[in-house]
Amino acid sequence: MPSGTLRTPAVSSSAAPPADGRPVGDAPPRIVARRPLGQWAAAVVVLVLLGLVLRSVAGNDAFRWDLVAAYFLTTPVLNGLLLTLWLTAAVMVLGFALGTLLATMRLSANPVLRGISSGYIWLFRSMPILVQLLFWFNIGALYPTILGVRTVHLLAPPAIAVLGLTLHEAAYAAEVVRAGILSVDRGQTEAAQSLGLGRWRRLRRIVLPQAMRSIVPPAGNMLIGTLKGTSVVSMIAVNDLLYSVQLIYHRTYQVIPMLMVATVWYVIITSLLGIGQHYVERRYARGTAGAR
Structure with a gap:
């Protein structure tokens, strides 16, 4: 070999593949799905534990499922259930009406209205609902007469x-409505304003219909929470569902079966409300990218 010439080393055909794991040649890499053995094992464990719990509940004689079935559709229980449903509907309608007013006041350019709305929300969100009910129940100690x-x-x-x-509900509803209003693109309001629509008409016809997509999910959760939260009125002797079963077990001393009657009714009503919430959300989500 002449001097000054460099010898090129020969490349063996059995060279090792690249360090990143890609195969040599033009063959595409094969993607192998990872077997979710851990997920299946966790699912089996959860199902086994759930089966043991259900077996324990069904086989425990202390639950007295015969008494649960006997009292489930009695007149006092149904009357208490109707009062619970009425309280839930009335509180949700009145609470969201007042909450919408408070939300518009807080979004107002007037500092006085903003201050009143913010103070109301701060005060009633700071007080537990049971304390508020007991306060109003004893309001006669402060004002023995009102308007004669x-x-x-x-x-x-x-x-x-x-x-x-x-x-209590209005303070939380105000924040839900305010968040829904803020989720609407400002360009929608400006476009409506350019058409000469007044402030309240813009709010009612343009902003609120679009804000419902953001309002409905938390409002549905508030509805279910209000249904269950009405049970606190039993502390002031309102004959709701819980108070009705309490009157029965104070007479029969069957505490657990009567509590199970109320529990099953609450589970049924909240499940129905959850199904209704699903369809309402799907209706207001029409036309969006994530709607089916």
């Missing part, structure tokens, strides 16, 4: 329940 009428006659326990729950 004795407070004890003006504010009966059902009226106190509606008043306390509505004021």
Whole structure:
């Protein structure tokens, strides 16, 4: 070999593949799905534990499922259930009406309206609902008469329940409505304003219909929470579902079966409300990218 010439080393055909694991040549890499053995094992464990719990509940004689079936459709229980449903509907309608007003006040350019709305929301979100109900129940100690009428006659326990729950619900509803309004693109409001629509008409015809996509999911959760939260009115002797079963087990001393009657009714109603919430959300989601 002449001097000054470099020898090129020969490349063997059995060279090792690249360090990144790609095969040599033009063959595409094969993607192998990872076997989710851990997920299946966890699912089996959860199903086994769930089966043991259901077996324990079904086989425990202390639940007295015969008494649960016997009292499930009795008149006192059904009357308490109707009052619970009525309280839920009234509180949700009144609470969201007041909450919508508070939300528009908080979004107003007037600092006085913003201050009043913010103060209301801060106050009623800071107080537990049971404390509020007990306060309104004893309002007669502060004001024995209102407009010449004795407070004890003006504010009966059902009226106190509606008043306390509505004021409490409105504080949370205001934040839900405000978040929904803020989720609407500002260009929609500007376009409506360019067409000469007034402020309230823009809010009612343009902003709120589009804000419902963001309002409905938390509002549905609030509805279910309000249904269950009405059970606190039993502390002020309002004959709701829980108070009705309490009257029965105070007489029969069958505490667990009567509590199971109320529990099963709550589970049924909340399940139906959850199904309704699903269809309402799907209706308001029409035309969006994630809607089916």
